[in-house]
Amino acid sequence: MTTRDASSMSTLPPAGKANRFDRLLNVLATGLGTGYFPKAPGTVGSLFGPLLIWGLGTDGTRPWLAAMGGAIALMIGIPICNAGIRVLHAPDPGQVVFDEIAAFFWVFLFVPINPATAVTGFLLFRLFDILKPWPIRHLEALPGGLGIMADDALAGLLAGGLLALAWSVLGPIMG
Secondary structure: OOOOOHHHHHHOOOOOOOOHHHHHHHHHHOOOOHHHOOOOHHHHHHOHHHHHHHHHOOOOOOHHHHHHHHHHHHHHHHHHHHHHHHHHOOOOOOOOOHHHHHOHHHHOOOOOOOHHHHHHHHHHHHHHHHHOOOOHHHHHOOOHHHHHHHHHHHHHHHHHHHHHHHHHHHHHHHO
């Protein structure tokens, strides 16, 4: 499902070199363990995204806060995902779902979160994340945690753009 290959692992420590801190970060990388769900771990991990945005109050009612949250999540997500790579010994482990969760800062950048927008934003994000249309797939090929985070950030932005368009047209119906 990924376009990355083993060559992107050359810049990472060899298998077995994960330390205790890496294992701690892996708890975050795997979405508190949701990434180990046997079926559709990315979808299961993504369920935390709208809940996180709602809980933090970082939705379209304060876009500056959502953008700041998204930027912070992207910056801390790269080393978190790199730790997941080292612990799980794979270039893009399916169990790493931090990227899916963090992408929701971008999904709800310009739209307030409510039950209708949460479901619509979730579905749009999963559609972009699974299909990976250009240029999302291109970003996925970046090395390590950068590629893991970048493709989902762009999928979140694209889903958020469509959600904002739907909100502008159907706002009264959606909220």
